[in-house]
Amino acid sequence: MNTNQVSRRDFLRVSGLAGTALCLGFYFPSSAKEAEIINTTGTASSEIELNAWIHIDTNGKVTIFNHRAEMGQGSFQSVPQIIAEELEVDLKDVNIVFAQGNREKYGNQVTGGSSTIRSSYKNLLKLSATARVMLISVAAQKWAVSLADCYAASGHVFHKTSGNKFHYGELVVDASKLATPKEVILKKTSEYKLIRKPLLRQDTPLKTNGTAIFGLDKKLPGMLYATVERNPRLRGVVKSFDASAALKVPGVIKVFKVRMGVFKTFREGVAVVANSTWAAMQGKKALKVAWDDTGFEHINTADIYKRQQDSLQTQEGLFAKKQGEPDAILKQAEKTVDVVYQTPYQSHSCMEPVNCVAHYQGDKVEIWGPIQAPEWVQDYISEQLGLAKEKVIVNMTFLGGGFGRKAFMDYPHEATMISKEMSAPVQVVWTREDDATQGPYRPGISYRCQGAIKDGEITALKFRMAGQNNDHWRAGKTDQANRSTAEGFLKPYYDSIKNISFAEVQFETPIPTMWWRSVYASTNGFAYESFLDEIALAAGKDPLALRRQYLQEERSQLLIDKMEAVSGWKQRKKNEGFGVAITECFASTVGQIVKVSRAENGKIKIDQVWAVMDCGWYVNPDIIKAQVEGSIVMALGAATIHEITFKDGLVEQSNFYNYKMPRITDIPPIEVYIMENEANAGGVGEPGLPAFAPALTNAIFDLTGKRIRKLPFDLSAV
Structure with missing residues (x-):
């Protein structure tokens, strides 16, 4: 310093x-x-x-x-x-x-x-x-x-x-x-x-x-309340609306069209402003809106993955990282593995739905709410309204979950525009249905993974991903490969495997996508770590031993030592399935081992999860353990329970009855261990998620011989 x-x-x-x-x-x-x-x-x-x-x-x-x-x-x-x-x-x-x-x-x-x-x-x-x-x-x-x-x-x-x-x-x-x-x-x-x-x-x-102030707890003198009916196909515009029934709802004050920014695009809706949240919600239900949904594709989930997988067979994509000559090695190799993995779109589904309070006052605007990125909100709103950045005052409250969703500028911008129209402070509340159907989402991605093996050794790895690039939504279409294409893949592999490439096959849809907990590592990790298990099988090697062989860096070796010791990896028994995965993101490495077995009813049971985190210098071990446990719960849901799907451009899930969350009875015993060292601090909140899904599916293969390459899957049907 x-x-x-x-x-x-x-x-x-x-x-x-x-x-x-x-x-x-x-x-x-x-x-x-x-x-x-x-x-x-x-x-x-x-x-x-x-x-x-x-x-x-x-x-x-x-x-x-x-x-x-x-x-x-x-x-x-x-x-x-x-x-x-x-x-x-x-x-x-x-x-x-x-x-x-x-x-x-x-x-x-x-x-x-x-x-x-x-x-x-x-x-x-x-x-x-x-x-x-x-x-x-x-x-x-x-x-x-x-x-x-x-x-x-x-x-x-x-x-x-x-x-x-x-x-x-x-x-x-x-x-x-x-x-x-x-x-x-x-x-x-x-x-x-x-x-x-x-x-x-x-x-x-x-x-x-009850003294913690969340966004919904914020109250200002003279504050009004608003809900918004937004286009269900995301990019459509308001053709017309009939507010007569909405205005008859007691407490409804005004109904008008509003437009909010979603990075480089805008989304239209009809705002209902009232003297209470309940009145605004009832007014919204009474609205009649006609939408113009022409000019963009009304996407279907099946079409998304067919196009992705077709492109992976015909396109090389843009290189994000390459060393050696993996293509030449693969072309000449006698033994290769060539498989495709698929991960779904996911909602953030924070327990606290999106909300925001804004007070536009002509020469300035003040905002309160569950906000992950206050300076981004300042930047965006100052640009949209022509205000100096210091005139956009952003106050953070507690957040009931964020996972990346509340780092966006759309909902503070929408609240600001409604406040400007009303010349009063306004709290905008999204319903659970708004949150589920409007996005943005974790992008659904397909991966083609190829590997070459000679004399039991890996001679080449080639990875290609086809899925939406979040940077395109944030900054517009680019000609550069997704900068997160290799996220999750451990750096020491590059020292021991001389021929590796990562490429992005560009893929676009009208669906808004953005960060989700652990970002691309959450999907990359499933593909890359599942593939390493398939490579281990083809090479005739123990999956953990293969990782030990190719992760020669000392911290990785110590991490594997710990994983082996706490899980009893070398003492595995008959009728037990053990799966391993090791991923890295945000400067932390997490190894996980999952143990599964067949319950008396014949269904797969997750018996135990062991997670070992190397995050370098750290502050509070209880917080680390809580974050890793929470990450595993979130990963379990994303791998085996919920996904966002589309039909004719409409999101098919709207609430927890059809986008189900893991229940307490679904959660296996979890043990979390922290590596002690003096290395620089790494992240904690996100790195615990990516390794779980591949460790689980690798364990299922170890027990049943069935390889799972598509998420989510029904754990009870394996």
Whole structure:
């Protein structure tokens, strides 16, 4: 981390902290590769603020600002747990609040790609340690003793020999006048009191006693409520509408056409605004809308996969990654494997449906809601409305699940346009049916996987995928291969297998698609890890032994050692099916082993799942275990229970009665293990998902000899 002295005026311009005594923090200039510590002279004030990350008033009260969304993944706990460790404060004495969207203060605030901890933990540790050192320095000066004679704990600085102490509030103003230390010594892992400890989450009491504020809980004076009837074929437009019956519903105030942005396209609908959510919903049911659905294909699911698989047989696609000459090796090989895998479209199906509050006020707009990407919302709405970005104020609430869906700009934009029409604050609520039928979805994808084997060794691998590229929806059609084509495939394989290629066969439909938990690794992982099992069989090798052979990097070997030990892989018994998969995404590697058997009724039973995560440096083991368990539950549903299908351009699923979720009775025992090392932090919220489906289907093959290449499949029918 660099240090830099800037003027107080420049600091306040950058951080927006006028009226505070803080002269310490970090900011994110676009030209810098990492955050810079900044320092300037302070003024007499009642409080200091560390670039709005840490706020300490003269009473010693500490407020920590969480710069990322909390959607169940644990940032509301993990970020403060990091700061409290090096700042030496007790979490029970800390107030945690959500930061507003502000790229200049906080850098990237997009909660996605499992990036919250891995992108910020080093900065947070250094900043907190710097603050602690400065507070200790002030206390040492007041006592006229050396720094070595003082230490910090529980929001106080203590003198070792006399027992004298100051609370931080008594030191902050003088601390703000000190020069920033250029170097600070961080704690060793062995010295941690909070980090790597399974501390109870700070948001759990709020969510159980009803004080946590989710998007639907936000209320403003004079707020109205709206629902929207949107085109069921996604790209159609409103031909006409009859609002007469809707306007007769008590509480309905106004009905009008509205248009919201979906990246590079727009979706039309008819908004019903009322004095309550119930009235708006009843008014929506009474609407009569005629749609113009011409000019785009009315897609069917069967047609999607036929076109994908036809293209995989006839097209080479755009290379995303290639080394060696896999085509030449495959052409000459005596023994090859050539198979196709298929994964379905999936809904995000967050337990909290989409909602948003917007208040358009002419020269500015303020937004509240379950938002994963506040600065993207700022960027998009400022562009659409011609407002300066600082005039688009985005406030994050708790999210009842996100999984990528709530990183989009469509619903805040729609709420803003309705508020603008009404000249009042408006809360827009999506029903479960809106959420299920409108998308966006995880794209359905087909994969063609080819491999060559000689003398029991892999000589070439060739992978091609045909499915929608999320970047095309976000940025328009491109001529570059999907940048996530190889996502999920472990990097050490490239060192041991000299001929490998990944290519995208481009495929487009009108269906809106975007990120879904673990993004393309969730589909790639099924294809690539299932294929490695088929390669192991063709090579006459044990599936885990084959991975050990070709994953020579030390961390991979240690991961496999752990997987072998906890699962009893080498002690497998007759009538037990064991399957393995190892995937990597967002800088973390997860290996999973699934054990299956036949129940007394003859149906497949999942007996046990063992998951081993190597995420490098980490914060809270309980959060990691919860995230991996949740990922496995989500993966189980996507592999064996639910999918989104289309008929004549219409989504066939609309609610949980026909897009079913896993029940508690469906969930097998899960054991989660965390590898201990000092490597850089990786992601946690998403990497636990991709390995489950291939480990499950590989286990089923081990037990039954039946190879499953298409998801979802009916577990009870295998």
